[in-house]
Amino acid sequence: MPQANTGPMIAAWLKDKGYSAEEIQKILAKLADHDHQTLSDALFDSIGAGGKTLDQIIGDVLSK
Numbered sequence: 001m002p003q004a005n006t007g008p009m010i011a012a013w014l015k016d017k018g019y020s021a022e023e024i025q026k027i028l029a030k031l032a033d034h035d036h037q038t039l040s041d042a043l044f045d046s047i048g049a050g051g052k053t054l055d056q057i058i059g060d061v062l063s064k
Helices: 007-016 021-048 054-062
Strands: none
16 A cells, blocks of 8 residues: 655655756656556556455455
């Protein structure tokens, strides 16, 4: 699972590095997209490796 929202921390670091607000927004959007894709890839890699089935994952989500 992703950790707590690190966007503000990254934004502050980028601001300290001299990036503009527009550049920071673009960078954060790209990082969010990368994070989503990485999480999706890991999920389907786990399913492919026999870790859990998609039905088990859905059941886990809906039971909470």
